[in-house]
Amino acid sequence: MVKVLVGVKRVVDYAVKIRVRPDKLGVETANVKFSMNPFDEIAVEEAVRMKEKGYVKEIIGLSVGPKQSQETLRTAMAMGVDRSIHVETDKDLVPLSVAKVFKAIVDKEKPNLVILGKQAIDDDSNQTAQMLAALLGWPQAVFASKVEVIEADGKLKVTREVDGGLEVIQVNLPAVVSADLRLNEPRFATLPNIMKAKKKPIVTIPLPEVGVQLKDHLEVLKVVEPPVRPPGIKVESVDELVKKLKEKGLL
């Protein structure tokens, strides 16, 4: 029976209007609504469905972040995750560092499947799953839009969304999978499950105690808003449209 580790990240809610901080080194996060990264919700949902089908024995949630990341883990547990680990840090870690922390936890907990969201909607890096697989020396199946168990404990058949269409691969466990948008539709946590999740355990480990060597190899120089979209031009006829496109060198 498979033991799954699911990574969840606390990010600025997708519906929030993002504003750049006055110091131009990041976005405004004070008094802003945070939620679980939507792709991580899909990852949690997939793990819970696998457990309901009987392939998975235990789901462990993992989040690296400030104290409030525990709320994100509670939401994951309300959806069906059994227990959680919170690596506490107020620093913004780059994907490679997150992957190193995840590897340390994987080495300790020994899951045979790690499911992550394909990317976080705050930095859109789309790197952690791939780097984690490389650090672990495990196969990776990223951008998964369908996951099927071929042999319980043995292999997964994963359909991936790639630029050319869909690619179907087979991976041997242990493996790292990253969830893409169409993998599933995450459930609402029910009220009784929210209450039950309060009793599920969260273990907090301060980042220094995880025992990984982390180096900041990236420095944010500047964050600016995208340029305001210039107004469009209305044309009266198809001929005029063709003329304007030619003028702009687009035809």
Add this chain to the structure above:
Amino acid sequence: MLHRLARYSSSHQRSVPRLNSSYSSKRNFSASTTQEHTGVSFDLSPQQLEFQQLARKFAQEEIVPKAAHHDRTGEYPQEIFKKAWELGLANTHVPPAYGGLGLGVFDGALISEEICYGCSGIGTALEGNGLASAPVIIAGTEEQKKKYLGPLIESPIQAAYCVTEPGAGSDVAGLKTKAVKKGDKWVVNGQKMWITNGGVANWYFLLARTDDTAPASKGFTAFIVERETPGITVGRKELNMGQRASDTRGITFEDVVIPDANRLGEVGKGFVIAMKAFDVTRPLVGAGAVGLARRAHEEAAKYAMERKTMGKAIAEHQAVSFILADMAIGIESARLAVWKACKEIDLGRRNTYYAAIAKALAADVANKCATDAVQVFGGNGFNSEYPVEKLMRDAKIYQIYEGTAQIQRLIISRHILDNLK
């Protein structure tokens, strides 16, 4: 009669017999109470935030897109009811012993506000269960609670609070439906009206006169009546001004035979039981009104940022932005009044005065916000393609049901005067 009604609703202890079941400081309506005085907090606990988030998301995704359809067709929102029920958003006060979550009134209010933000008609359909269950939770025997609360948790069915009559709404003491004892059964005859969930309920909480000459405090008895009992005729679904998704009907009782086992509480004590239910449900109805007001406010604010007149967004004209500000004043204060009424009863205290204030204020705020939202939308607001005319139609009933605006003021003024005597 109004005087008697007010007396029972005031905080004056001696005229109200204390019901020992759930309404005492030992066993509170809520599963959790604060014993220590840690000072006032206006913050929600992490769990309350999660409840609120769940209800908000549910309303946004499941209710908002379908509300206009149910408003137009009057079709009962059974699908939405079922989904809410599956998530545990319905019947939240049913105690754990009967399969429920036993949430307090405050947590219920958080959920009510969010659901009614989506659609107050659909919210009323959900709350109908709460109103019918409240007297059973308050005064039911173990068998009655198992038999009638249990099924609400086991499947997405409805129940209804059946008290109002064509000739008696505020004047509860003037009810004419009679229950006459025959052996170990009661025979009921009468006519009820404006019963929410009347057409879909599986069982009714019924209030009937059992003693013609006694005053209201002794003359009524409460019953639980199963819908399928012979002699019950359910009228047509009434076409109302608003909250059209909700099912409202007249119900006729012709020689309906009810076993004494279905009598709820002691003979003659029905009036008090029926009124006690309002201490629980008035704050929730107030919360629903706050939800409607908030919806009106958000729609108006959004529109005001987009619509342009005289060279700028109408939100930048002070006349319009001041309307939005006044809406906010109403919403924030009404919500706090609702929260206070909820906390009082959750802590095991008599909350009738605060519940009346909360309901009265929230209902008036909802109506003002809805009317003002239509105003902000201008001509568009009057049109059914825009969401605010529905809010105005929906808001009116908040000043009428669950105790009219006038009854609430009677309750409040009686409380004030009783405390000065």
